[in-house]
Amino acid sequence: MSARDQILGAVRRSLKRAAGDGAEETVSARLAEHPRGPVPARAQLPHKEQVALFQEQAEAVQTTVDRLADLSEVPKAVSAYLSSQNLPQSLRVAPDGRLGALPWQAEAPLLEVSTGPARSDDATSLTPVFAAVAETGTLMLRSGPESPVTLNFLPETHIAVVFASQIVGSYEDAWQRFREAGNDSRLPRTVNFITGPSRTGDIEQTILFGAHGPKRLHLLLIDDVP
Template sequence: MSGREAILGAVRRSLKRQPEDAAARAAVEARLGARQRGPIPARAQLEPGAQVDLFQTMAEEHAATLTRVARAEDVPGAIAEYLSGHNLPQRLRAAPDPALENLPWDRHPLLNVAHGRASASDEVSLSGAFAAVAETGTLMLLSGERAPTTLNFLPDTHIVMLKTSQVVGSYEDAWARVRAEFGNGKLPRTANFITGPSRTADIEQTIQLGAHGPRRLHIVLLDDGPGGNGPGNAG
């Protein structure tokens, strides 16, 4: 008998159930189909503008920094300014995403931008967010051909571009947007929820930032209008 059958058999014996238990199967199908939400915190159900403000407050509380910009063409300038403000090199590894590639980088000739996955020598990376969750100041990034995951973890400084229309209240709202984009039950290889920079408290319970992942997380928040919690609003 294979390990699989042995284990499933042992589980069924303990549950005192036959493999063909129609009622149990129906209960499971119903549960999977309903995608019932549990209690959603009140703070995750604010109106869109307040949700964006809460996102900012919570992200900053978790040691992320955030700059708001009004127009897409202001993004490269905001990044150049952040880098010089932190004495960081004017060199970026950005996700190969047209939304980032098409920004007017040429207005900042000192800023050197390459696109692709991160390598060990990259000090600063730039990714685009898929969504952001206001209740805890959490970014949601999805992997894909335009979004390599290494950008989120290898460099010392991680910069993320986020639009206000991408800010939702709860994790469930973010999953609803993922389903709207990828279909029910389908996910990209990696979904990263990121709340602030890397940290550890493994030495005497004192919090240190930058354990293995980025030491700094900077969010450039582009105001492109209100967000909202519906799945059809995927900025």
């Protein structure tokens, strides 16, 4: 008998479920319908308040947020942020169409911009996000050719572009957008929920930043919702 049959057999013997009790149907229905449980009230606000809550929650976990009126302001904002933090003017950008098409040369001539997955010596990355969740100030990133995962973890500084229209109330709302975007329940290799920069409390419970992932998480929040 294979280990698989042995284990499943042991589970079935322990559960003592009667045959024909509708268990198969129950399971199929739950997976197909994926019902929601209780969603906190704070995640069910009107959109404008969701944007405010998102920013508040993100800042509460040491994410910094810079609000911009338009995507075209991103190159200038990145350059200014790097200067303000005394960081090198160098940026690894995700191979994302919209980010690649920005006027980097014209708006941020000092910034050295390259594109691709993160290399071990890249200091700062710029990525898109798929959605952002107001209830805990969480980013949702979806891996793919346009959003390599290494950019989220290897560099010391991670900058992400978030459109206000991408902000939803709850995790469930984010998954709903994900399903509606044609993914159904097929996930890419990774979906990353990111809530603030890397941290550890492993030495005497003192919270310290940049344990392995980014020390800084900076958001450029584009107000694209009138």
